[in-house]
Amino acid sequence: MPHRTDSSAGSGPGAADVLGRVAAEVERQGERLRSLRRDVHQHPELAWQELRTTSLVADVLDDAGVTVRALPGSGLVADLGSPEPRMRVALRADLDALPLEESTGLPFASRNPGVCHACGHDVHTIGLLGAGLALRAVEDELRARGLAARLLFQPAEEVMPGGAHAVMEHGGLDGVDRLLAVHCDPSVDVGTIGLRVGPITAASDAVHVVLTGRGGHTSRPHLTQDLTFALGKVVTEVPAVLSRRLDPRSGATLVWGMVRSGSAPNVIPTQGEAMGTLRMLDTQTWDEVGGLVEEVVRSVVAPYGVEARVTHTRGVPPVDNDNAAVVALSRAAMSLLGPGAVVPTRQSMGGEDLGWYLTQVPGAMARLGTRTPGGPTHELHQGDLVVDERSVTVAASLLAASVLTSTGADGAL
Numbered sequence: 108m109p110h111r112t113d114s115s116a117g118s119g120p121g122a123a124d125v126l127g128r129v130a131a132e133v134e135r136q137g138e139r140l141r142s143l144r145r146d147v148h149q150h151p152e153l154a155w156q157e158l159r160t161t162s163l164v165a166d167v168l169d170d171a172g173v174t175v176r177a178l179p180g181s182g183l184v185a186d187l188g189s190p191e192p193r194m195r196v197a198l199r200a201d202l203d204a205l206p207l208e209e210s211t212g213l214p215f216a217s218r219n220p221g222v223c224h225a226c227g228h229d230v231h232t233i234g235l236l237g238a239g240l241a242l243r244a245v246e247d248e249l250r251a252r253g254l255a256a257r258l259l260f261q262p263a264e265e266v267m268p269g270g271a272h273a274v275m276e277h278g279g280l281d282g283v284d285r286l287l288a289v290h291c292d293p294s295v296d297v298g299t300i301g302l303r304v305g306p307i308t309a310a311s312d313a314v315h316v317v318l319t320g321r322g323g324h325t326s327r328p329h330l331t332q333d334l335t336f337a338l339g340k341v342v343t344e345v346p347a348v349l350s351r352r353l354d355p356r357s358g359a360t361l362v363w364g365m366v367r368s369g370s371a372p373n374v375i376p377t378q379g380e381a382m383g384t385l386r387m388l389d390t391q392t393w394d395e396v397g398g399l400v401e402e403v404v405r406s407v408v409a410p411y412g413v414e415a416r417v418t419h420t421r422g423v424p425p426v427d428n429d430n431a432a433v434v435a436l437s438r439a440a441m442s443l444l445g446p447g448a449v450v451p452t453r454q455s456m457g458g459e460d461l462g463w464y465l466t467q468v469p470g471a472m473a474r475l476g477t478r479t480p481g482g483p484t485h486e487l488h489q490g491d492l493v494v495d496e497r498s499v500t501v502a503a504s505l506l507a508a509s510v511l512t513s514t515g516a517d518g519a520l
Contacts, residue, residue: 133241136503158180194514197279223490257283287432288473296480298501308472310390316345319378320337334377348406357388366379367381452474
């Protein structure tokens with residue numbers, strides 16, 4: 108992916124020059140970064156188990172002279188730039204993969220059965236690693252401008268509660284003034300960045316319902332509590348009731364991803380369960396939902412006499428993009444990739460634990476285009492996800508440059 112720089116990056120002296128150095132360093136590291144991404148892609152690791160990935164990242168940074176601090180278990184933090192900065196910008200990537208079988212047929216497909224990088228976290232990880240290498244190459248400029256960069260390689264984004272809490276508990280946000288990140292978007296062409304001010308993702312919670320009751324033969328449902336029938340009511344009626352109990356402007360939606368009951372066609376089981384996610388667009392409704400899900404589940408199953416155990420796990424708030432952070436990302440993208448590189452994007456119903464960081468410090472997440480122009484549009488969280496590998500270096504240069512475009516209160520150099 109070609110890069111360009113011009114004086115529109117900011118008003119300070121040497122602005123284009125320093126961004127040019129960032130772009131040149133990423134380009135110089137390009138083949139290495141693609142190789143590292145393929146390595147991580149071949150060896151995906153689930154949440155809290157990202158030991159190999161953490162070690163790989165630590166070794167590369169250590170070889171470049173960047174001091175790293177390991178987090179307990181997996182994940183790490185690294186700092187560059189001024190020891191006493193007037194602004195510290197944190198850059199975050201997530202390390203974990205998903206419990207899915209890869210079906211891409213790529214020569215570097217996952218070697219771990221039932222685990223694959225179907226959300227693009229391998230791109231995020233190596234993109235941030237590349238940004239760290241580029242910032243190391245211009246560390247003199249960071250210090251001269253009173254800037255510091257903190258690299259957060261976070262474990263366990265794909266589970267609730269996620270690894271953002273662990274990073275914050277171990278000082279990951281201490282002294283941080285702004286936090287930036289990217290997330291793969293296979294509906295956007297590579298070399299293009301989707302941005303918006305305000306919420307860009309939704310709040311997302313996990314819901315797990317377990318029903319237990321008296322089982323028996325399907326010829327005598329009246330002598331049982333027909334648990335499977337009751338579970339069907341939970342699956343269909345609980346989302347319907349919630350749609351009438353919650354403000355429709357919040358866009359609240361409960362969708363089941365797993366429903367399981369029984370093992371034979373003529374046996375009414377004694378236990379069944381459903382697992383899904385409850386998502387909504389605004390923080391106010393998310394704060395208010397409280398025990399409503401359990402209340403509705405119990406009222407729906409009451410006529411059938413079954414027992415219900417409801418686990419409603421508070422997941423993540425919306426990622427709420429700060430205006431100045433969006434400006435910094437936008438200026439970096441346009442300077443490196445051209446004036447047409449930034450496109451508007453809509454708020455999605457996806458959840459991201461980056462939202463927890465942004466309850467503590469201002470920041471933003473950009474949607475990183477991963478689709479080859481004219482190629483197919485893939486879906487995240489599917490085993491056939493393929494990304495255009497040029498997105499790795501785009502992520503690296505964008506994140507590194509955004510630290511430099513974060514100097515002023517309005518994001519200018």
